Amino acid sequence: MTAAAMVSCAPEGDPQLGKASIDKVIAAMTLEEKAHLVIGTGMEGFSGEAPVIGETRNLVPGAAGTTYPIPRLGIPSIVLADGPAGLRINPTREGDDQTYYCTHFPIGTLLACSWNTELVGQVGVAIGEEVLEYGADVLLAPALNIHRNPLCGRNFEYYSEDPLISGKIAAAYVNGIQSNGVGTSIKHYALNNQETNRMKNNAKVSPRAIREIYLKGFEIAVKESQPWTVMSSYNYLNGVYTSESKDLQTTVLRDEWGFKGMVMTDWFGGADAAAQMWAGNDMLQPGRAGQFEGIVEGVKSGRLSEADLDRNVRRVLELIVKSPRFKGYKYSNKPDLKAHAAVTRQSAVEGMVLLENNGVLPLSEDIKKVALFGTTSYDFIAGGTGSGNVNRAYTVSLLEGLSNAGYATDPELETIYGKYIEEETERNRKAIDSNDPIAKFMPVGRAGEFVPDAKLLAKTVAANDAAIITIGRNSGEFLDRKVSDFTLTAQEQGMISAVCDAFHNAGKKVVVILNIGGVIETASWKRLPDAILCAWQAGQEGGNSVADVLKGVASPSGKLTMTFPVAYADHASSKNFPIDLSFGMFGKEEGAAPEKNVDYTEYEEGIYVGYRWFDAQNMEVSYPFGYGLSYTSFEWGNPTVKSKRNETIVTVDVKNTGDRAGKEVVELYVSAPAGSLDKPVKELKAFAKTRELKPGESQTITLKVNNSDLASFDQAGNAWVADAGEYSFLLGASSRDIRATLKSELKGSVEKVNPLLFNK
Ligand code: BGC
Helix, strand or coil, rough: HHHHHHHHCCCCCCCCCEECCHHHHHCCCHHHHHHCCCCCCCCCCCCCCCCHHHHHHHHCCCCCCCCCCCCHHHHCCCCEEECCCCCCCCCCCCCCCCCCCCCCCCHHHHHHHHHHHHHHHHHHHHHHHHHEEEEEEEEEECCCCCCCCCCCCCCCCCCCCCCHHHHHHHHHHHHHCCCCCCCEEEEEECCCCCCCCCCCEECCCCCHHHHHHHHHHHHHHHHHHCCCCCEEEHHHHHHHEHHCCCCHHHHHHHHCCCCEEEEECCCCCCCCHHHHHHCCCCCCCCCCCCHHHHHHHHHHHHHCCCCHHHHHHHHHHHHHHHHCCCCHHHHHHHHCCCHHHHHHHHHHHCCCCCCCCCCCCCCCCCCCCCEECCCCHHHHCCCEHHCCCCCCCCCCHHHHHHHHHHEEECHHHHHHHHHHHHHHHHHHHCCCCCCCCCCCCCCCCCCCCCCCCHHHHHHHHHHCCCCEEEEEEECCEECCCHHHHHHCHHHHHHHHHHHHHHHHHCCCCEEEEEEECCCCCCCCCCCCCCCEEEEECCCCCHHHHHHHHHCCCCCCCCCCCCCCCCCCCHHHHHHHCCCCCCCCCCCCCCCCCCCCCCCECCCCCCCCCCCHHHHCCCCCCCEECCCEEECCEEEEEEEEECCCCCCEEEEEEEEEEECEEECEEEEEEECCCCCCCCCCCHHHHHHHHCCEEECCCCCEEEEEEHHHHEEEEECCEEEECCEEEEEEEEHHHHHHEEEEEEEEEEEEEEEEEEECCCCC
């Protein structure tokens, strides 16, 4: 029913949302109506005696949740649906011939590796159009938790180990989506950095690391894009559920950052509905009967003030009023899927990272026939699993992508792999308990790897001009990865060595494609092939995008937004991460003794996450943060620095000195003078990407850093402190490839903030 229709059939006298003021609507609501409005409409099979409302469930089938409608007051239900790699709804509906497929765009990590906020904004515009045209109101995305450790099962949805790039990419994505007049929900706020026991894990973190590393990205996103909503996380932070923390949901988010929207829980997050309401977590999703009672009882007993509840009700109503559904938007159910396929194909190209290249790429014209190895070459992974998966109409495999690009592939290998994949998939499917409601979200176990024998290899070497090997990994919600998923298996190692030996002996080249959602071990084998392209999980057009890069339609211009360490244990956080434990969504057995990294996780490394740690230790890495090769070369010249009262402006000229068109990423790191606080060796403070530069062409890049962004958080003084002194501004093509160092004398600053209950 549209809002207009509801208004017309409402009884005389009741104030109607949109016509009467929100104050009047709230004044007309009963306590029970208020309590209903601030919790969702339930989820079948999960909400106990949930207030599941049939009619809303079918508004957009497959959407994660709906808000509670109150027709008497002209309050419609609005629809919340997952992302972030695209809109997640059911692709088919009972008794309906039409399909409702959505475009599967590249995973968040790939988008971030483009370092191109404009491009991410365009992807957002396209996703937002699908949200609008399929009748959803809020996309439950972007997800910007920090890559604290390479094994977090959801890193693929997240952007980086660095908060600045996370925040900037998230803001670009939000601005793109919301330009369609639909909302976003930046998630998971905050410190949801592991999946193991995610609903009960207590993250024990220092206030400094909370502010500088884990909240910073959210702060940037809030200030630069005003997302309509924020989704609180599942975990505890220093003993308090984040959804029950007034410090997080009100003091920091609203009072300090100026957030104006609504906060909702993650699905079934937190325990005490009245406490969540009090904290400023305005809406509980998807809604449970017990929560309704908790709120009503809370108000009746005085544990929850009705004023606090009214404040949350107001924010829910303000959200509803902005929504397309309230405005009566007539969605078409026909977004421009064709145009969006082109957007995902092109955006994927920009976020792929060329890790190695001894000159084999782009493939020369005499390479016409390629031997494809690795199961994922034939069964390309578009994106991760769980709520971040998208019901797409198709996935272009590498095999198809290469064939679309005019390459011939080896038919015998295709047959062998086809059969192998079929058998492995069947074996894995059988291993899954079909009665487990969570199982359908899980990755169908990773296929083993087929190692070609000498005879087959000899045949393929003779019949092909080059070899391509794909190494694949998939992961997702509910489960963290294991160390054995980080390292290559013996079969994979065997396949790489055997293929490289055989092809190299015949003077032929080998390229490795990484079809992964999270970091893997590369140090032990990276010298074997002639090139390595980290293609990530590149969305439904993945195979076409990889073929575009291999063929040289575009030069790769992605750079890593995280470090590839030599060994997993090199990350400081590895000491405090649930290695090889698999506790799913429901945690471990009730009553068992508290267990490190399961019941609680000590963030002992503090702010030394990612490159901040590797730099401080001066540790060798396999590929540093910010690294990525190109098909062309760039010269950086004329670096300048100018400090004004509150900001420093750095410029540099970037010239394409190679013989192909390409884009370059300019990273600006800052090193602070020695002062009162322990400082990282350097921190990313700004970045930009050039436009596509033709050979010989130059562009001047201008980067700005506010003095206040140079501050670190002083726990003792409860303040952001920037010491006075000489700062170094480092212009880098990666965190370990600094092209120019500029110095500037800056005045110090101290900015007091609210004392919070973050202390452990
Ligand atoms: C996930 C969220 C998601 C929600 C709704 C939860 O399990 O953590 O990211 O938005 O489900 O599907």
